[in-house]
Amino acid sequence: MTQPRIWMNGELLDPERAVVSVFDHGMLVGDGVFETVKAAHGEPFALTRHLRRLARSAAGLGLPEPDHDGLAQGTLEVLAAAPKWPLARIRITYTSGPGPLGSDRGDAGPTVSIIAAEQSPLPATADVTVTPWPRNERGALAGLKTTSYAENALALAYARERGGGEAILGNIADNLCEGTGSNVFVVRGGRLVTPPLSAGCLAGVTRELVLEWCGGEEEDVPLEEFARVDEAFLTSTTRDVQPIRAVDGTVLPAAPGPVTAKAMEAFAARAADLMDP
Numbered sequence: 377m378t379q380p381r382i383w384m385n386g387e388l389l390d391p392e393r394a395v396v397s398v399f400d401h402g403m404l405v406g407d408g409v410f411e412t413v414k415a416a417h418g419e420p421f422a423l424t425r426h427l428r429r430l431a432r433s434a435a436g437l438g439l440p441e442p443d444h445d446g447l448a449q450g451t452l453e454v455l456a457a458a459p460k461w462p463l464a465r466i467r468i469t470y471t472s473g474p475g476p477l478g479s480d481r482g483d484a485g486p487t488v489s490i491i492a493a494e495q496s497p498l499p500a501t502a503d504v505t506v507t508p509w510p511r512n513e514r515g516a517l518a519g520l521k522t523t524s525y526a527e528n529a530l531a532l533a534y535a536r537e538r539g540g541g542e543a544i545l546g547n548i549a550d551n552l553c554e555g556t557g558s559n560v561f562v563v564r565g566g567r568l569v570t571p572p573l574s575a576g577c578l579a580g581v582t583r584e585l586v587l588e589w590c591g592g593e594e595e596d597v598p599l600e601e602f603a604r605v606d607e608a609f610l611t612s613t614t615r616d617v618q619p620i621r622a623v624d625g626t627v628l629p630a631a632p633g634p635v636t637a638k639a640m641e642a643f644a645a646r647a648a649d650l651m652d653p
């Protein structure tokens with residue numbers, strides 16, 4: 377399958393022309409931010425929330441404010457140029473642009489790209505692996521969706537080697553934080569709980585929608601209790617609500633359990649109604 381056209385710095389280009397300088401600071405030091413947006417049959421889901429978060433991540437890195445309307449338009453142009461896949465993943469990447477070889481930034485202006493690709497549905501449940509490396513909830517990048525994702529790439533490879541579909545990270549305080557590309561909800565004593573943003577997790581768009589549509593409380597969960605919860609699920613743009621079947625090989629009582637099943641149903645019903653909630 378050929379790759380559809382790519383939006384770069386305001387222009388829709390054939391893939392072979394959509395190239396980034398080797399001096400780009402995104403490439404040299406991971407100095408950039410990004411979003412992954414889902415599209416169903418050519419229509420993006422929750423694009424406004426994703427673009428707002430991109431702006432928050434850019435502000436967190438001290439980058440110029442991204443052009444919200446230009447990126448929304450670019451996303452629609454990329455989707456219009458792509459096949460009408462049932463499910464697609466759109467990647468918006470915004471870096472500080474070409475810069476010096478060290479950590480100082482250049483002043484050439486940002487590099488922005490928007491790419492679409494077909495997305496296969498994810499498995500019905502996930503087995504997860506807890507990694508030995510904590511997220512630093514007090515770090516400068518905590519809560520920002522930056523292109524400095526090598527830590528996540530390493531954690532996911534660690535999980536895959538152990539048969540896991542997602543890697544889970546705790547934080548410095550030994551509480552549950554998030555997955556490499558997902559947030560985590562657990563059910564303890566009948567209550568639906570997810571770590572607060574102060575735990576260092578990303579403010580996931582899906583997490584936010586689950587809290588609004590399905591309820592749930594933000595509360596720290598000791599990492600050591602994670603494998604002993606009644607139910608757990610992951611949330612992310614590509615997963616929606618995905619039940620966790622096992623934590624480090626310990627199979628949870630049910631996947632989905634009753635609270636998870638209710639959340640899945642409520643999320644699917646609301647998301648089918650509203651493309652830009």
Ligand SMILES: Cc1ncc(COP(=O)(O)O)c(C=O)c1O
Nearest residue numbers: 557558559578580581582612613
């Ligand atoms: C580290 C991290 N946490 C959580 C999420 C889930 O966020 P969202 O629901 O906005 O996809 C992501 C998304 O890819 C992520 O990269």
